[in-house]
Amino acid sequence: MAEKAMEAKKKGQKKSSEDYTYVGMVFHRLTRHKLAMVGAFMLIFILLFVFVGPLVWRANPNEQIEGLEGMFNVPSRAHPMGTDDYGRDVLARMFFGGRISLFIGFISAITSTLIGALVGLVAGYYGGWADDLLMRFTDAMLSIPTFPLLIALASVLGKGVWQIILVIVIFGWMVDARLVRGLVLSLKEQEYVEAAHAIGASANRIMWRHLFPNTLAVLIVSTTIGIGGAIIYEASISFLGFGVQAPFASWGNMLQNAQQFIWNSPRLIIYPGLAIFMTVLGFNFFGDGLRDAIDPKLKL
Amino acid sequence: MRDYIIRRVLGMIPLILIVMIVSFGIFSLVPSPFAALMENPRIKKADIQRLQHAWGFDLPWYLRFFKWFSGVIRGDWGPSLLYPGSMARDVIARALPVTVRLMGIEFLVSLVIALPIGIISAVKQYSVTDYVVTVISFLGMSMPSFWLGLMMMMLFSVVLKRPDGITPLLPAGGIITPGLEDASFWVKFGDRAQYLVLPVFVLSFISIGGYARYMRSSMLEVIRQDYIRTARAKGVPERSVVNKHALRNAMIPIVTLVALSMPGIVGGAAITETIFNIPGMGRLIIAAEIKADYPTAMIGLLLISVLVIVFNLVADIVYAWVDPRIKYS
Numbered sequence: 194m195a196e197k198a199m200e201a202k203k204k205g206q207k208k209s210s211e212d213y214t215y216v217g218m219v220f221h222r223l224t225r226h227k228l229a230m231v232g233a234f235m236l237i238f239i240l241l242f243v244f245v246g247p248l249v250w251r252a253n254p255n256e257q258i259e260g261l262e263g264m265f266n267v268p269s270r271a272h273p274m275g276t277d278d279y280g281r282d283v284l285a286r287m288f289f290g291g292r293i294s295l296f297i298g299f300i301s302a303i304t305s306t307l308i309g310a311l312v313g314l315v316a317g318y319y320g321g322w323a324d325d326l327l328m329r330f331t332d333a334m335l336s337i338p339t340f341p342l343l344i345a346l347a348s349v350l351g352k353g354v355w356q357i358i359l360v361i362v363i364f365g366w367m368v369d370a371r372l373v374r375g376l377v378l379s380l381k382e383q384e385y386v387e388a389a390h391a392i393g394a395s396a397n398r399i400m401w402r403h404l405f406p407n408t409l410a411v412l413i414v415s416t417t418i419g420i421g422g423a424i425i426y427e428a429s430i431s432f433l434g435f436g437v438q439a440p441f442a443s444w445g446n447m448l449q450n451a452q453q454f455i456w457n458s459p460r461l462i463i464y465p466g467l468a469i470f471m472t473v474l475g476f477n478f479f480g481d482g483l484r485d486a487i488d489p490k491l492k493l
Numbered sequence: 494m495r496d497y498i499i500r501r502v503l504g505m506i507p508l509i510l511i512v513m514i515v516s517f518g519i520f521s522l523v524p525s526p527f528a529a530l531m532e533n534p535r536i537k538k539a540d541i542q543r544l545q546h547a548w549g550f551d552l553p554w555y556l557r558f559f560k561w562f563s564g565v566i567r568g569d570w571g572p573s574l575l576y577p578g579s580m581a582r583d584v585i586a587r588a589l590p591v592t593v594r595l596m597g598i599e600f601l602v603s604l605v606i607a608l609p610i611g612i613i614s615a616v617k618q619y620s621v622t623d624y625v626v627t628v629i630s631f632l633g634m635s636m637p638s639f640w641l642g643l644m645m646m647m648l649f650s651v652v653l654k655r656p657d658g659i660t661p662l663l664p665a666g667g668i669i670t671p672g673l674e675d676a677s678f679w680v681k682f683g684d685r686a687q688y689l690v691l692p693v694f695v696l697s698f699i700s701i702g703g704y705a706r707y708m709r710s711s712m713l714e715v716i717r718q719d720y721i722r723t724a725r726a727k728g729v730p731e732r733s734v735v736n737k738h739a740l741r742n743a744m745i746p747i748v749t750l751v752a753l754s755m756p757g758i759v760g761g762a763a764i765t766e767t768i769f770n771i772p773g774m775g776r777l778i779i780a781a782e783i784k785a786d787y788p789t790a791m792i793g794l795l796l797i798s799v800l801v802i803v804f805n806l807v808a809d810i811v812y813a814w815v816d817p818r819i820k821y822s
Contacts, residue, residue, distance in 0.1 A: 228628070329507060333512050334515070337515060345783065432764065456651060466643070
């Protein structure tokens with residue numbers, strides 16, 4: 194795949210691309226993709242906000258101000274984003290909620306991609322009954338409406354961060370499995386796989402050392418877009434009240450009781466929602482750019 | 494072709510069985526609602542045990558599955574736990590039309606807007622229009638539905654008022670104004686339409702992006718073909734190259750899009766229905782499953798899954814029928 198991309202690159206562009214490695218070339222193409230760069234800047238902004246923010250604004254996200262005066266404060270010097278219905282500092286909750294939301298997004302997207310890759314590799318490489326069995330199961334999982342079962346499972350498993358990740362992963366690996374299987378079916382016919390067979394490489398070695406690296410580019414794209422999807426899932430589960438439990442903040446559970454605030458305190462809805470929206474948009478822009486950047490057929 | 498269809502239909506049976514077992518298995522994790530009654534000293538233990546037995550909660554989940562499944566085969570879907578006194582089938586039948594109306598209108602609105610947008614942005618690839626469409630599509634795809642719903646509700650039901658200055662411009666939720674149930678058809682029609690504006694807008698905004706990008710890539714694929722170049726070369730006006738030669742073939746993948754959207758029209762949108770207080774399928778299924786009302790939840794889920802499986806086949810068959818290049822063997 195890398196070689197092909199390099200060749201396409203050589204033919205397509207005057208600028209010598211022989212100095213570039215594959216990663217360097219993808220990076221070079223990515224920097225010329227406008228929307229990807231917009232997405233990258235949005236993500237850098239969000240990451241700075243979430244990780245550097247608390248170093249600058251050292252408020253405790255779970256500390257409640259007692260009494261009626263503490264609740265629903267409008268933004269002021271003491272509380273730049275105001276306080277919420279328990280009198281907690283909204284800005285601090287935005288920082289720590291963002292960390293949780295991003296953590297759930299990253300871990301569940303990466304894990305479901307890896308599980309999908311494992312299923313796809315085994316099904317595609319071995320074929321036969323292993324393929325039949327795994328792919329029928331994948332098909333069945335794809336025909337089940339995800340969201341209701343996600344909620345059912347989340348309501349049973351409990352409301353910790355790891356439980357939410359588990360739930361998202363259980364319903365998130367199928368598309369990657371199909372993707373990898375498709376790639377493996379064509380990759381395993383190539384000469385280098387035959388050569389690996391010839392020198393007596395084990396099935397495990399061929400799958401992980403020869404086939405998997407060649408699916409990596411596609412998997413990175415799907416993980417990038419998957420992070421955005423997982424963040425939305427977390428937010429939706431938390432919005433319905435089955436997500437990360439108080440007092441811990443996540444952008445999703447900050448919106449949990451938000452519907453009753455639309456009359457008096459719309460800020461409490463606007464901030465976390467905007468953060469989710471920007472983050473997901475950033476991942477989508479960046480992931481789409483990445484997809485274009487690794488596609489050798491596309492001129493950038 | 495006939496053999497292909499027969500093979501696919503037979504293949505559906507194990508698929509549907511797996512779907513049933515997996516969903517039932519997950520539902521059975523929800524604890525029995527009767528166990529909590531044990532705490533209450535005023536209820537006789539024997540009564541609780543009788544209830545547990547009637548619902549099958551005294552059995553391990555796979556035996557309960559067989560109990561439920563043998564009822565289903567005989568056409569008995571069981572009573573609903575969420576709405577005591579109703580049959581699960583009737584509970585679903587009440588929610589279904591509400592959801593089909595909402596999602597059907599949403600689907601039509603989205604298609605009517607998304608298809609032309611997708612075609613224009615493909616024909617004018619890399620133009621300003623194309624960029625604007627791409628960015629708006631991404632905005633829609635990245636928008637959490639509950640957030641957009643709440644923002645719209647804030648704008649149209651809280652901030653903006655009708656000329657009288659008191660009533661909000663659009664109702665914040667529900668499906669019909671109370672007391673209007675017996676009004677004339679057109680009054681009811683107008684009333685229901687008001688309640689649909691916000692949810693339809695929210696759902697369409699989110700799905701239009703995906704549809705438009707799908708149409709765009711299908712159109713781009715066709716425009717690159719040789720026969721389009723031939724048409725241009727022999728002097729066919731650009732208008733009819735696009736409208737006649739390209740569009741007809743670019744519409745073929747839309748068959749798949751429409752077929753695969755059908756299950757969603759029945760399944761509803763749980764979050765949007767929750768926000769706008771619409772008694773539809775999405776909300777019902779979630780309410781049923783967290784109350785361990787497995788008969789109701791299973792009908793809902795099965796309905797959606799079976800439609801997904803059936804319409805996948807329908808999509809493939811219709812695709813082969815409109816596109817003679819595709820042959821199944």
